[in-house]
Amino acid sequence: MKKTILRVLGFALVLALTLTCFGCSSGSAGDKELVIFSWEGYIDPELLTEFTEQTGIKINYNYFNSEEEMLAKLEAVKGGDYDIIIASDYIINIARSEGLLKEIDKEKVPNYKNLNPKYLNQYYDPDGLYTIPYVAGTPLIVYDPAKVTCEITGYNSLWDESLKDQLVVMDHMRNIIGMTMKSMGYSLNTEDPDVIAAAGEKLMKLKPNIRALDGDTPHEKLISGECTIGYVFTSQVSAVLSERPDFAVCYPEEGMGFGIDSLFMPSNPPHEDAALQFMNYMCDPEVSARASVFTQYINCNSAATQYLPEEFLNNKAVNIPDDILGNIEFMEDISPEATEQMNEIWNAFKQS
Amino acid sequence: MWPRLWKGGSPLKKAEPAKKKYDRHISPTVWILYIWTVLFVALPLVYVVVITFLKKGDVWGITDQFTLENYQKLFSPVYAKVFLDSFLVAVSTTALTLLIGYPFAYFTAKFSPRLRSFIILLLMAPFWINSLLRLNGWIILLKANGAVNTLLQSLGIIDEPLKILYNNGAMMLGMVYALLPFMITSIYNSVEKLDWSLIEASRDLGASPFKAFVTVTVPLTVPGIVAGCVLVFVPSMGLFFISDLLGGAKTLLLGNLIKNELMQARNWPMGATLSIAMLLFTFAFILIYKKVTGAKNLGGIR
Amino acid sequence: MKKNNWLSKLFVILVLLFNYLPIIVVVVYSFNASKYSNWAGFSLQWYEKLFRNSQILRSLNNSLILAFSSCGLSILIGTAGAVGMARSRFRTQGLLENVSMIPMMMPEIILGMAYLAFFSIIRIPFGMLTLIIAHTTFCIPYIFINVQSRLVGLDPAYVEAARDLGASPTRAFYDVTLPLITPAILSGALLSFAMSMDDVVISFFVTGTTSNTLPLQVYSMLKMGVTPEVNALCTLMLMVVFGGIGLYYLLTTLLKKEKKQ
Numbered sequence: 001m002k003k004t005i006l007r008v009l010g011f012a013l014v015l016a017l018t019l020t021c022f023g024c025s026s027g028s029a030g031d032k033e034l035v036i037f038s039w040e041g042y043i044d045p046e047l048l049t050e051f052t053e054q055t056g057i058k059i060n061y062n063y064f065n066s067e068e069e070m071l072a073k074l075e076a077v078k079g080g081d082y083d084i085i086i087a088s089d090y091i092i093n094i095a096r097s098e099g100l101l102k103e104i105d106k107e108k109v110p111n112y113k114n115l116n117p118k119y120l121n122q123y124y125d126p127d128g129l130y131t132i133p134y135v136a137g138t139p140l141i142v143y144d145p146a147k148v149t150c151e152i153t154g155y156n157s158l159w160d161e162s163l164k165d166q167l168v169v170m171d172h173m174r175n176i177i178g179m180t181m182k183s184m185g186y187s188l189n190t191e192d193p194d195v196i197a198a199a200g201e202k203l204m205k206l207k208p209n210i211r212a213l214d215g216d217t218p219h220e221k222l223i224s225g226e227c228t229i230g231y232v233f234t235s236q237v238s239a240v241l242s243e244r245p246d247f248a249v250c251y252p253e254e255g256m257g258f259g260i261d262s263l264f265m266p267s268n269p270p271h272e273d274a275a276l277q278f279m280n281y282m283c284d285p286e287v288s289a290r291a292s293v294f295t296q297y298i299n300c301n302s303a304a305t306q307y308l309p310e311e312f313l314n315n316k317a318v319n320i321p322d323d324i325l326g327n328i329e330f331m332e333d334i335s336p337e338a339t340e341q342m343n344e345i346w347n348a349f350k351q352s
Numbered sequence: 353m354w355p356r357l358w359k360g361g362s363p364l365k366k367a368e369p370a371k372k373k374y375d376r377h378i379s380p381t382v383w384i385l386y387i388w389t390v391l392f393v394a395l396p397l398v399y400v401v402v403i404t405f406l407k408k409g410d411v412w413g414i415t416d417q418f419t420l421e422n423y424q425k426l427f428s429p430v431y432a433k434v435f436l437d438s439f440l441v442a443v444s445t446t447a448l449t450l451l452i453g454y455p456f457a458y459f460t461a462k463f464s465p466r467l468r469s470f471i472i473l474l475l476m477a478p479f480w481i482n483s484l485l486r487l488n489g490w491i492i493l494l495k496a497n498g499a500v501n502t503l504l505q506s507l508g509i510i511d512e513p514l515k516i517l518y519n520n521g522a523m524m525l526g527m528v529y530a531l532l533p534f535m536i537t538s539i540y541n542s543v544e545k546l547d548w549s550l551i552e553a554s555r556d557l558g559a560s561p562f563k564a565f566v567t568v569t570v571p572l573t574v575p576g577i578v579a580g581c582v583l584v585f586v587p588s589m590g591l592f593f594i595s596d597l598l599g600g601a602k603t604l605l606l607g608n609l610i611k612n613e614l615m616q617a618r619n620w621p622m623g624a625t626l627s628i629a630m631l632l633f634t635f636a637f638i639l640i641y642k643k644v645t646g647a648k649n650l651g652g653i654r
Numbered sequence: 655m656k657k658n659n660w661l662s663k664l665f666v667i668l669v670l671l672f673n674y675l676p677i678i679v680v681v682v683y684s685f686n687a688s689k690y691s692n693w694a695g696f697s698l699q700w701y702e703k704l705f706r707n708s709q710i711l712r713s714l715n716n717s718l719i720l721a722f723s724s725c726g727l728s729i730l731i732g733t734a735g736a737v738g739m740a741r742s743r744f745r746t747q748g749l750l751e752n753v754s755m756i757p758m759m760m761p762e763i764i765l766g767m768a769y770l771a772f773f774s775i776i777r778i779p780f781g782m783l784t785l786i787i788a789h790t791t792f793c794i795p796y797i798f799i800n801v802q803s804r805l806v807g808l809d810p811a812y813v814e815a816a817r818d819l820g821a822s823p824t825r826a827f828y829d830v831t832l833p834l835i836t837p838a839i840l841s842g843a844l845l846s847f848a849m850s851m852d853d854v855v856i857s858f859f860v861t862g863t864t865s866n867t868l869p870l871q872v873y874s875m876l877k878m879g880v881t882p883e884v885n886a887l888c889t890l891m892l893m894v895v896f897g898g899i900g901l902y903y904l905l906t907t908l909l910k911k912e913k914k915q
Binding site for chain 2: 097173350
Binding site: 379380381382384385386388389392393394395396397399400452455456459460462466470471472473474475476477478479480481482483484485486487488489490492493499529532533534537541542545575576579583586587590592606607610611614620623624627630631634635 | 662663665666669670672673674675676677678679680683730731732734735737738739741742744750752753754756757758759760761762763764765767768769771772787788790791794798799800803804806807838841844845847848851852854868869872873876884885888891892895896899903
């Protein structure tokens, strides 16, 4: 018995060593490498393959699942290890204040001129030194008109009693409390403690309507019929519409929150030249169009419009009319006291 | 059949002088565990404790200002409720896994040796498939247009799909599912070592099967029960992804709270404080549990 | 007793079924022609795509190396520690036991962040080494608990007898103690292997850019909602595990036949 076990273990050990040898032989960093850090499935793999074919630079795609985790990791490696990071505006703002961004040598990124000026020089990068906008988005309300009986015009409609246990919203404190404040007519960056407290009370009344809090795959819940209405991110709205074209989209009349995801270099990238080449590549109009179609988010490149396919331009989620786009605001960082107050409200909300 | 500690001294060693209560020197094989633990457990723990006394940075990170506010905030009603809720979930999970796990382990131990080890291997095999993937399997089964609902609807038992997911029931299902193997293996380890002749003896002395079970089998398997309960209770205090995936993220358990504090609230000191509180809470629970069940040695958990 | 037999067998089967239900789902969907959860016909395309997806294969490789190494290391450290502690008592014994179990009792996310800070302070670059250190540390308690639990019930007479017959402490250990605690080591090892192959949170914080692990990959893909290649991978892994079990039984049956002859 003991001998058999030893033999089996020995076999397993040999197997492990063989696998190790395989592993060692296939991995070789070399000079021509680019280390990307972003959400999984956020970049079209075909675009990456073509980049490698064009430039000979191999891509090493690492994933993170939350932007705060990304920043913690970035700080621990002192802005090294990674070449290109794609993340949201508010975290880039924090990274900027921590000194973790590297300036872009615009001469090596001639395609920069293609970018839509509407999306440049925002609050997180006022002089446009560090970032290249990748895609943009705004959360919208999407619902099943066959099952939802009340009229949906904006955030306030979500509080309707007929929607009991039907709603899915993202599991994100700032987004949801912000939405509540907007439904009351305030900015989602309000720091006034009285306003925040009132929003907290209003938020509690929403809890009975909420069936689930999900920021990752709410579209699955809407497609399967588990929930009949949702306040979800742009690409998720698209996903719902692609499987259930019968669903309707609502641009909340109280005004929308907006976010831009951008490429940036951390302060100490191991392969800066490759990074700049990649940035230039992503600003190419055709590449940018394909990236937007793949991610199903709003395109930020003026020269890319001609390459966007018909169904993308007709998609209500990713092609928002300019007049409605005028009524947007970014989610910026707020004072620590306000964050703390919101955090308490959020905890109480989750418990109820 | 001496249910004593090995180091207590066996009657066969009468010739040697009685051992001192504590040996001066530590057995060399323990050194490696000692060093490893100090380096990679104690030191990071020190870091965690240290940051519980620091103030969080305004926007990000930690400052080096000393403060006790994290501990003061610990006693607020919101956090107290979280501890209570998590405790209740953990206790229910432990009870349910014990209820299902003990009979399973007991029955399995009575089968032939080959069948026994086969069943245990069968039990453990899926464990090596990623747990998130397995939980996702449950979602696919239980969702509104999933297998269960479709079956029930086609059989005409229900008209509208049942709302099985995204409530406490679904969450408990997930917790029990994830932690059952721990309970079973611990109890099984204990039951397998049982000297069945003791039970036969009690039956010979006139005890009913039930009485024999309660007065002989259960006390002898207490180490396994306790080890199993600890292995289930401890993780269930800290798990957050099951309540997120299957419970609709609508409850606030300790694991979720700590994650929130670290990530969304960016309050690392508070997250650390809550973790230390959870650690102390868990230790206290184990101590009390030990006293109550009267187990002197929980098979390694003092 | 006969009456109980079928009842107990039924119970065991039901529990095992409960255990395997979601896995059957994963296996079935690995053959689904559609990426989403609506059945669209039988297809082997995900298996094809899996073998062409070098990223998943590399992360599988990394995870296996990591799991075997940390499992092996924790077996060494945990068993040595448990055996040593059973032999002699020393003052800080209880403290050492409790502290070594802390990784099991703390939420993974705080452990992850603690290791992040710790490794960056002592300047160990993130990668396979940090992964192995972290995984070994949280695997040790599982081995330790199991082995010590087994040692407690062990009759000291066995070892005393061996010593009385002239065996050195080492010999006594190898010939008497080790065979008796091997089942405990194995069950602890199975648990820690599974824990290592499942770990996401700690792995994220201590991994480097070249050491992506399978659970990290799976978690990221799950967050995006679709995991068809991973379903295929898990089905294959399950087949390997079952194949291994089958092989083991084959070997033992053959050995038994050998012994009889």
